[in-house]
Amino acid sequence: MPQTQTNPNALTPEQKAATVVVALGADKASRIYKYLTSDEVEKLTLEVAKLGHVEAGRTEEVLDEFYKTCLTRKVVTDGGMEYARTVLEKAYGESTARELLQKVAKYLKNRSFEFLQKMDSKNLFAVLQYERPQTIAMVLSYSDAQQAAEVITELPDEKRIKVVEAIARMESASPEAIKIVEKQLRNKFNSILTTDFTTIGGVDYIADVMNNMDRSNEKYIFDEMSKTEPELADTIRKKMFVFEDIATMDNRSIQRFIRECDMKDIVYALKGADESIASLFYANMSTRMADTIRSDLEITVNVRLRDVEEAQQRIVNLIRRLDEEGELVISKGGKDEIIV
Numbered sequence: 001m002p003q004t005q006t007n008p009n010a011l012t013p014e015q016k017a018a019t020v021v022v023a024l025g026a027d028k029a030s031r032i033y034k035y036l037t038s039d040e041v042e043k044l045t046l047e048v049a050k051l052g053h054v055e056a057g058r059t060e061e062v063l064d065e066f067y068k069t070c071l072t073r074k075v076v077t078d079g080g081m082e083y084a085r086t087v088l089e090k091a092y093g094e095s096t097a098r099e100l101l102q103k104v105a106k107y108l109k110n111r112s113f114e115f116l117q118k119m120d121s122k123n124l125f126a127v128l129q130y131e132r133p134q135t136i137a138m139v140l141s142y143s144d145a146q147q148a149a150e151v152i153t154e155l156p157d158e159k160r161i162k163v164v165e166a167i168a169r170m171e172s173a174s175p176e177a178i179k180i181v182e183k184q185l186r187n188k189f190n191s192i193l194t195t196d197f198t199t200i201g202g203v204d205y206i207a208d209v210m211n212n213m214d215r216s217n218e219k220y221i222f223d224e225m226s227k228t229e230p231e232l233a234d235t236i237r238k239k240m241f242v243f244e245d246i247a248t249m250d251n252r253s254i255q256r257f258i259r260e261c262d263m264k265d266i267v268y269a270l271k272g273a274d275e276s277i278a279s280l281f282y283a284n285m286s287t288r289m290a291d292t293i294r295s296d297l298e299i300t301v302n303v304r305l306r307d308v309e310e311a312q313q314r315i316v317n318l319i320r321r322l323d324e325e326g327e328l329v330i331s332k333g334g335k336d337e338i339i340v
Helices: 013-024 026-033 038-050 056-092 094-111 121-128 133-140 145-154 157-169 175-185 203-211 215-228 230-238 243-248 251-258 263-271 275-283 287-299 305-324
Strands: none
Touching: 013 026, 013 038, 013 056, 056 094, 121 133, 121 145, 133 145, 133 157, 133 175, 145 157, 145 203, 157 203, 157 215, 157 230, 203 230, 215 230, 215 305, 243 275, 243 305, 251 275, 251 305, 263 275, 263 287, 263 305, 275 287
């Protein structure tokens, strides 16, 4: 016997879509299917088959949510986010309006520049490399951080800096601006036009991009940007964590990541580090380990800068992972208050 859904909030987005399709009836549902990809049709059909019985009251709640979402998309398309916010707050109140706008904004952003999901970084770079920095920044703001980092790394020095600055300064993109970009790239990309004022780019995003970039390019970009945009460079840097920021960590956190570090990485990383950083490492490891590291440093000569930077980057990646897992604490722009 099909299982009855007992809580509308427990329905997944897929189950809600299936509920709407069933409620519309076969004729209207078939018209919707025409606008779906073969993969979407397959997934939706499977959910309809698995749905079972949904009570009338619960179906009505799902349809009400669907209606509100459709209405939100329409007013966003007609007048942009601020217009939509005003209309929805009058109709449903501030809290509901905020939830609807967040849901639709996320959906519209994910639907924009869908070609990014199908292209690898090399192909994306090949197409974008001759575009203006502002155009590259807009397109990369719709990609994931790792892909954006790989593309930025391949750009010429001067353009690389301008693209990073453009992304950091970007807050929203108007329908008109996106239309222009879409028109310029139509013959190169099979993308989908968004008509939303969607939040893209920004300092938080470019900090994430920089976190995914190799140490050499990261250092170069900050050095160059500091010459022309020192405040912006400092703002971005405060949002991320770099090797030199180990100096801001507490002893317990330093001891935690050292326990998982490869000894060779520590030796290579300290080969290019300031004495103050090296002292922190020695102070937070056993005497025996510190002596071993010092001995290895003395016999480790003719080390390539690239090897040093890669070792430092692996340590930084380890620290970031442990921070995400709650195993240690790193300072991020002074926002996190620590209670001891």
